Amino acid sequence: MSNDDLFEYLLRLGDDRLVLGHRLSEWCGHGPILEEDIALANIALDLIGQATLYLHFAGEVEGKGRNEDALAYFREEVEFRNLKMVELPIGDFAFTIVRQLLFDAFSFLQMQELQKSANSELAGIASKGYKEVRYHLRHSSEWLQRLGDGTEESHDRAQKAVDDLWRYTREMFAADEVEERLHAAGIAPDLRMLEPQWRTMVADVMQRSTLSIPSDVPPLEQDERGRHTEYLGHMLSEMQIVARSHPGAEW
C-alpha cells in the first residue's frame, strides 16, 4: 500500500459522488413534484459534499498542492475514476431512481465498512457519509416500490431501467490490485465480501417492487476504473467551464 494507492482510491470515492451528484442536480427545478424536487436536490448536495471531503483528502495525500476544486475542475476526462454507471444521463425519473438504488446500496455497504478503516481520516469521512446514505437508500427503496408496484407505465419504465443499468453494476465489484492492497492494509473493505451483501439487499428491494433482475446480461467490455462512456466528457465540459474561464479567480 502506497500513497499512490490511497490517492487513487480516494479519487474513486470522490469521483463517484461528484459525478452522480452533478447528474442528480440536473433534476433541480425539473422534478414532477416540488417536494421530490427538493429531496433530489438535497441528495445531490449530500453527494457533492461527500465528494468535496474525499477530494480534499486526496489532494493532501497527493501532496502536490491540489485542493478539491483543482481536482474537480482541472482534471481531464481520462483522469476521472468514477464508475461508468454514475455518468450516464439522468434519463426519466424511473431511471434516476433505479440508478440511485443500485449506487446507494453499494455506497451504504462501502461506508459501513470504511467507518472501521485503519485510516482514521477516511473512517471519519465515511462515518459522516454513512448517516446520509442511510437516508438516501431509504428514499430510493421507497420510490422504487412506488414505481414498481404503481401503474403499468411506472412499472414498465422501472423494469426497463433495471434492464438497462444491470450491466453497469459489475464494475462496482471489479477489484483490482489497488483495492486489494488497501484491503490488506486494513484501509478498504473487501469488495468480494460486499458483492453478495449488495446482491441480497438489491434483490430484496426488487422483489418488494415486483421487478425482476435480468439474467444473462452481457458485461461491459471495459470493467475498470478510468474508462468512460461518451457522456462524461460533455458533462465535465459543462461542470468545469466557469472555473476554467477564471483560473485562480478569488471572485
Next chain:
Amino acid sequence: MSNDDLFEYLLRLGDDRLVLGHRLSEWCGHGPILEEDIALANIALDLIGQATLYLHFAGEVEGKGRNEDALAYFREEVEFRNLKMVELPIGDFAFTIVRQLLFDAFSFLQMQELQKSANSELAGIASKGYKEVRYHLRHSSEWLQRLGDGTEESHDRAQKAVDDLWRYTREMFAADEVEERLHAAGIAPDLRMLEPQWRTMVADVMQRSTLSIPSDVPPLEQDERGRHTEYLGHMLSEMQIVARSHPGAEW
C-alpha cells in the same frame, strides 16, 4: 380584506421565492468553487421550500383544491405574481450576488414583520423563513464585499450589476390596494415603512463594498405585480414540462 386579497398576497410571497429559487438552482454544478456551488444550491432549496409553504397555504385559502404543485406547475405566466427582478436570467456571478442581496434585504424585513402577522399560519411560515433569510443575507452581504472590494474586474462587474438591477427595486415597494387592506387588517407589513429601512441596509452594504447606488434611474414602465419580462415564460416552460407531461401522475 377578503380571502382573495390573502390568496393574492400569498402568491406574491410564494412566487418571488419559487422563481428566484429556480433561477439560483441554475448555478448548481456550475459555480466557480465547490463550496460556493453547495452554498448557492442550499439557498435555492431554502427558497423553494419557503415557496412550497406559501403556495400550499395559498391553495388552502383559495379553497378550490389546488395544492402547491398545481399552483407551481399548472399556472400560466400571466398568473404568476413574482417581482420582475427575480425572473431575470442568472447572468454572471456578480449579478447573482447583487440580486440576492437586494432581495435578501427585502425578504429579511418582510419576514421580520410577518412574524407578527395577525394571521398565525402566515406568522409561522414567516418565522421559519426568517431564520433562513438571516443566513442568506449574511452570505450575499459578505460576497458583495469580497466582489466590490476585490479585483478591479470583480468591482466593475458588481457595479454594473447594481446599475442594471436598480431600476427593478422600486417594484418591491409599489404598494397597491391589496397590500394596503392586508396591512390595515394587521396581516401584512406596511411597505412604506419597509422601504427606508431597506434603503439604509442596502446603502450600508454598498458602502462597505465600495459600490455606489445609481441616481436618476428611469423606473420600469409597469411597476405592478403580474407584469413580466420576456424571461419568465421560457423559465416556466422548462420548469413545468415534466409535471405537465404527466398530469396527475403519482410517480
